[in-house]
Amino acid sequence: MRLRDALRGKIPKELLPLVPSSFDIVGSRGRAVAILELEEPLLPYAKVIAEELMRIHRSVVAVYRKLGGRSGEFRLRELELVAGEPVTEVVHKEHGYVLKLDVTKVYFSPREATERQRVASKVAPGERVMVMFAGVGPFAIAIAKAQPLVERVIAIEINPVAYSYMVENIKLNKLEGKVVPVLGDVREKAPEFYGCCTRVVMPLPKGAYAFLDHAVKCLSGKGVIHFYYWGAEGEAFQQGFELVRRAAEQQGCSAQLLEARVVSPYAPRVYKVAIDAYVECARRG
Numbered sequence: 048m049r050l051r052d053a054l055r056g057k058i059p060k061e062l063l064p065l066v067p068s069s070f071d072i073v074g075s076r077g078r079a080v081a082i083l084e085l086e087e088p089l090l091p092y093a094k095v096i097a098e099e100l101m102r103i104h105r106s107v108v109a110v111y112r113k114l115g116g117r118s119g120e121f122r123l124r125e126l127e128l129v130a131g132e133p134v135t136e137v138v139h140k141e142h143g144y145v146l147k148l149d150v151t152k153v154y155f156s157p158r159e160a161t162e163r164q165r166v167a168s169k170v171a172p173g174e175r176v177m178v179m180f181a182g183v184g185p186f187a188i189a190i191a192k193a194q195p196l197v198e199r200v201i202a203i204e205i206n207p208v209a210y211s212y213m214v215e216n217i218k219l220n221k222l223e224g225k226v227v228p229v230l231g232d233v234r235e236k237a238p239e240f241y242g243c244c245t246r247v248v249m250p251l252p253k254g255a256y257a258f259l260d261h262a263v264k265c266l267s268g269k270g271v272i273h274f275y276y277w278g279a280e281g282e283a284f285q286q287g288f289e290l291v292r293r294a295a296e297q298q299g300c301s302a303q304l305l306e307a308r309v310v311s312p313y314a315p316r317v318y319k320v321a322i323d324a325y326v327e328c329a330r331r332g
């Protein structure tokens with residue numbers, strides 16, 4: 048049953064259209080938390096809404112409301128407990144792997160599972176993949192699980208809490224040695240892997256373009272860059288690819304667009320897009 052339908056008769060009728068039609072559930076069947084956005088007029092009914100959500104989704108033990116957008120280098124947002132126990136650490140399950148994380152201390156979006164699978168499905172045996180901005184490890188782990196013959200996945204993350212969870216998640220998924228966690232700033236750590244990779248994943252729509260030079264240099268002469276970007280409707284694909292093409296050219300390389308797709312809406316008429324580009328560097332080939 049949809050939350051909005053379940054709330055009929057429990058909140059004023061005119062507020063029903065404001066009830067969110069989607070929200071995030073992070074965790075597993077045993078224990079999960081829900082995170083939702085509530086518009087101002089719904090705030091007096093926040094507890095009723097949260098309790099109804101917990102009644103529909105039995106695994107949810109805590110409901111949090113977003114207090115704003117993501118901010119800062121770690122891409123975190125403030126959450127307020129609306130109902131349930133003050134649980135923040137959960138084990139999320141998706142596509143045959145688990146991810147332990149604290150929803151208040153790290154970035155994680157269950158909505159991006161399909162995108163992770165899309166990227167993971169492209170990886171061929173023997174590849175050496177770099178995941179920049181790795182968070183608690185969802186892309187790196189998805190890749191290593193989907194392609195057990197991947198040679199190595201290097202995963203760089205700057206938030207020490209996210210990094211610690213990534214280390215634990217690598218163990219939980221028995222991927223030690225396959226996924227190599229690196230704590231630090233991509234600017235400082237990526238040079239250790241210049242010329243080493245067949246593929247670079249860049250899941251930081253806010254600002255990944257500033258790291259494209261490192262991504263190109265990490266490729267071993269040629270390879271694929273998965274670049275994420277926020278852009279306006281009708282412009283995002285071209286702008287995103289143009290950034291990759293320019294970064295490649297600055298290194299004496301060429302870029303060819305393989306695929307461009309919308310990952311999710313970000314704001315009215317603004318989308319998070321994925322740009323997959325094949326980059327080839329004649330001089331280093």
Ligand SMILES: C[S@@+](CC[C@H](N)C(=O)[O-])C[C@H]1O[C@@H](n2cnc3c(N)ncnc32)[C@H](O)[C@@H]1O
Pocket residue numbers: 120121122154155156159179180181182183184185186203204205206209231232233234250251252
């Ligand atoms: C949008 S989140 C993506 C996390 C993860 N890849 C995922 O999909 O859940 C971006 C991550 O990049 C990290 N980050 C931001 N700037 C960074 C930098 N300069 N070097 C390394 N990590 C960085 C943040 O701490 C955050 O965990």
